[in-house]
Amino acid sequence: MHASRELNFDALVVGGGIAGLQAALDLADQDFKVAIVEKDATIGGKMIRLSKVFPTLDCASCITTPKMASAAHHDNISIFTYCELKELQRSSAGIEATLNQKTRYVNPDTCIGCRQCEYVCPVYIPNEEQGNFSLRKSIYIPFSNAIPQIAVLDMDNCTLCGRCAKVCPTDAIDYLEQPEEFRIKATTAILTTGFKLTSMKQKPEYGQGNVQNVITSMEMERLLAPHGPYHRVLRPSDGKEPESIAYVQCAGSRDKSLGIPYCSRVCCMYAIKQAMLLSGSLPLADITIYYMDIRAFGKGYEQFFQNAKAMGIEFVKSKIAKIEQGDHQTVKLRYENQEGDGGVLTRAHDLVVLSLGMVPEWNPAGVCNVSCDTDAFIRSIKPMTAPSLTDMEGVFAAGVALGPKDIVDTITEAGAAAIEAAKYLSRNSAA
Numbered sequence: 001m002h003a004s005r006e007l008n009f010d011a012l013v014v015g016g017g018i019a020g021l022q023a024a025l026d027l028a029d030q031d032f033k034v035a036i037v038e039k040d041a042t043i044g045g046k047m048i049r050l051s052k053v054f055p056t057l058d059c060a061s062c063i064t065t066p067k068m069a070s071a072a073h074h075d076n077i078s079i080f081t082y083c084e085l086k087e088l089q090r091s092s093a094g095i096e097a098t099l100n101q102k103t104r105y106v107n108p109d110t111c112i113g114c115r116q117c118e119y120v121c122p123v124y125i126p127n128e129e130q131g132n133f134s135l136r137k138s139i140y141i142p143f144s145n146a147i148p149q150i151a152v153l154d155m156d157n158c159t160l161c162g163r164c165a166k167v168c169p170t171d172a173i174d175y176l177e178q179p180e181e182f183r184i185k186a187t188t189a190i191l192t193t194g195f196k197l198t199s200m201k202q203k204p205e206y207g208q209g210n211v212q213n214v215i216t217s218m219e220m221e222r223l224l225a226p227h228g229p230y231h232r233v234l235r236p237s238d239g240k241e242p243e244s245i246a247y248v249q250c251a252g253s254r255d256k257s258l259g260i261p262y263c264s265r266v267c268c269m270y271a272i273k274q275a276m277l278l279s280g281s282l283p284l285a286d287i288t289i290y291y292m293d294i295r296a297f298g299k300g301y302e303q304f305f306q307n308a309k310a311m312g313i314e315f316v317k318s319k320i321a322k323i324e325q326g327d328h329q330t331v332k333l334r335y336e337n338q339e340g341d342g343g344v345l346t347r348a349h350d351l352v353v354l355s356l357g358m359v360p361e362w363n364p365a366g367v368c369n370v371s372c373d374t375d376a377f378i379r380s381i382k383p384m385t386a387p388s389l390t391d392m393e394g395v396f397a398a399g400v401a402l403g404p405k406d407i408v409d410t411i412t413e414a415g416a417a418a419i420e421a422a423k424y425l426s427r428n429s430a431a
Contacts, residue, residue, distance in 0.1 A: 017045020
């Protein structure tokens with residue numbers, strides 16, 4: 001497949017999460033032309049999928065949505081969603097990126113986001129945006145505040161009944177659409193490719209995803225969100241309101257057996273945040289956090305931890321040895337208590353949340369020549385003085401692409417990457 005078109009920008013930002021949006025806006029406000037490339041059908045990244053943020057408990061959407069809208073309406077920013085980065089390399093002219101525009105089977109230029117196609121579609125499948133707790137249609141807009149508001153047709157589950165095409169007022173549906181390869185040339189690039197959670201299936205002792213009512217932290221975010229699948233917190237197996245909820249810390253971090261010896265930094269705080277929100281949603285529920293160490297490193301984080309204890313959330317210093325199915329759809333935890341009399345104990349809970357760790361969302365191998373550290377995150381050549389610098393000239397990185405960090409540090413680092421990119425652009429324009 002040959003590139004059908006070639007576009008020119010000052011800067012290319014790979015990843016449309018909170019780091020990519022911040023970096024792009026900082027550059028665009030300096031009158032640089034910026035392209036944002038995002039593999040999902042919408043920008044916003046992980047942050048737009050959260051309920052609230054710690055330690056302030058501010059609404060995550062209230063922070064992210066304005067930045068999404070600002071980027072979408074900025075004269076100096078062009079957004080390319082549903083795109084895969086195939087190659088990023090240096091040339092004599094700067095950075096050249098080859099991208100694959102995946103097929104939406106919906107014309108983005110004519111779709112008006114009216115969702116009429118979604119309303120008439122007869123096919124229901126699990127909605128990954130809601131942790132698979134609810135259903136979506138085969139043709140859909142990811143969520144209500146997605147940007148852009150352009151439908152995506154899931155052809156793997158489409159029955160080709162034609163109802164969406166018949167009802168579309170702008171004839172935007174194209175069942176024969178083909179992927180398009182195109183090229184972007186830029187002077188500099190910023191990699192903000194983010195993270196994904198470790199898999200529930202990695203650790204046999206924790207049931208490998210086969211124990212009922214054991215969920216991930218991102219799934220709990222959806223249950224807590226006001227626009228979540230149930231509009232309140234219910235356990236998935238039978239819709240019961242849980243009376244006892246447990247968090248298992250370090251379920252995907254600080255574990256050499258999984259090949260993830262590092263701390264993911266945010267797990268303690270997001271578990272405490274969710275526990276505090278749960279205590280408000282379910283005031284009669286018992287909430288327990290099983291932890292190895294509480295790492296409250298940021299401003300206000302220790303006080304946040306102390307507030308959680310004052311609210312009655314139980315903290316048990318322990319290491320969970322095994323998770324298995326209990327009676328009446330409960331979850332049985334077997335753990336070593338590391339305080340008091342110690343010993344090996346067993347407790348049952350209605351719902352268990354695994355605080356999974358962070359691993360890189362994207363592997364640059366075979367795509368560009370940026371080096372990674374032993375933990376697979378992109379390597380910074382000056383981690384103490386200029387963390388956004390990579391070993392590829394003109395290419396910078398920010399956010400969790402460089403390693404686990406919270407939202408505050410991610411936004412700060414994105415601003416720093418934008419400064420480095422702006423300096424690089426200024427030097428090259430002067431030359």
